[in-house]
Amino acid sequence: MTDPCILCVAITGSVPTKAANPAVPISVSEQIESTHEAFEAGASICHAHVRNADETPSSDPDKFAALKEGLEKHCPGMIIQFSTGGRSGAGTARGGMLPLRPDMASLSVGSNNFPTRVYENPPDLVEWLSGEMRTYEVTPEIEAFDLSHILHAIKMHAAGKLHGRLYVQFVMGVKNAMPADKEVFDFYVETMKSRAPDAAWCAAGIGPAQIEVNEWAIAAGGHTRAGLEDNVRLDRDTLAPSNAALIRRAAELCEKYERPVATWQQAREILKLRPAA
Numbered sequence: 001m002t003d004p005c006i007l008c009v010a011i012t013g014s015v016p017t018k019a020a021n022p023a024v025p026i027s028v029s030e031q032i033e034s035t036h037e038a039f040e041a042g043a044s045i046c047h048a049h050v051r052n053a054d055e056t057p058s059s060d061p062d063k064f065a066a067l068k069e070g071l072e073k074h075c076p077g078m079i080i081q082f083s084t085g086g087r088s089g090a091g092t093a094r095g096g097m098l099p100l101r102p103d104m105a106s107l108s109v110g111s112n113n114f115p116t117r118v119y120e121n122p123p124d125l126v127e128w129l130s131g132e133m134r135t136y137e138v139t140p141e142i143e144a145f146d147l148s149h150i151l152h153a154i155k156m157h158a159a160g161k162l163h164g165r166l167y168v169q170f171v172m173g174v175k176n177a178m179p180a181d182k183e184v185f186d187f188y189v190e191t192m193k194s195r196a197p198d199a200a201w202c203a204a205g206i207g208p209a210q211i212e213v214n215e216w217a218i219a220a221g222g223h224t225r226a227g228l229e230d231n232v233r234l235d236r237d238t239l240a241p242s243n244a245a246l247i248r249r250a251a252e253l254c255e256k257y258e259r260p261v262a263t264w265q266q267a268r269e270i271l272k273l274r275p276a277a
């Protein structure tokens with residue numbers, strides 16, 4: 001197994017707070033510093049949400065613009081991926097940052113339950129977000145919380161509705177959604193191979209499942225995501241000191257399975273993205 005493995009750092013998310021782990025970056029300057037450290041540890045994609053000063057989630061395009069500017073300056077070449085999922089229910093405000101033309105944006109193509117609410121992705125909003133991504137040449141990363149999301153994304157891509165190369169992220173371990181289940185994971189991988197052989201895939205595990213899913217993905221030849229959005233701990237008793245610490249742990253697994261960690265240049269090539277800004 002020698003294919004480079006792309007490591008994505010999910011720096012902030014919309015849920016974890018400093019009360020859960022003081023290392024969660026909230027302000028744009030904290031986000032830039034935390035991403036820079038993770039970039040040096042091997043992350044080539046930054047998956048980002050933005051927050052208000054009181055730590056509540058925001059969809060403010062000005063905050064996204066400031067983050068993008070800082071990342072381009074301090075992490076040159078790194079792939080910038082904005083979340084369009086952070087404020088479920090906020091409708092088209094979820095895509096208000098797409099005109100900034102980030103390299104990528106997350107896209108959920110179906111609904112499911114989250115720990116305390118329904119994660120709503122109605123068909124008309126999915127159509128609108130994917131249309132905006134085509135307009136601004138933003139490659140979606142499909143956040144698949146269920147098998148139906150994978151199959152629907154493959155269908156949308158075949159219909160020309162998703163910009164660029166199809167890239168699907170299996171998200172496992174969200175409470176009340178798909179658990180981190182190895183048999184299901186293996187089926188997801190087989191589904192991608194048989195039904196979308198030209199696509200690429202990655203996987204993310206939530207909470208204690210992060211390290212487990214990182215290992216499954218790396219061993220199976222896919223790409224993977226780590227970071228404080230998904231998991232604030234190194235183990236049951238230890239808080240992760242930084243996003244970089246979680247990326248380093250994934251990079252060690254790449255070494256174990258003899259997979260080089262993809263550079264940002266390799267990651268851009270694998271995902272067929274436009275050249276760095």
Ligand SMILES: [Zn+2]
Nearest residue numbers: 013049083229
């Ligand atoms: Zn996210």
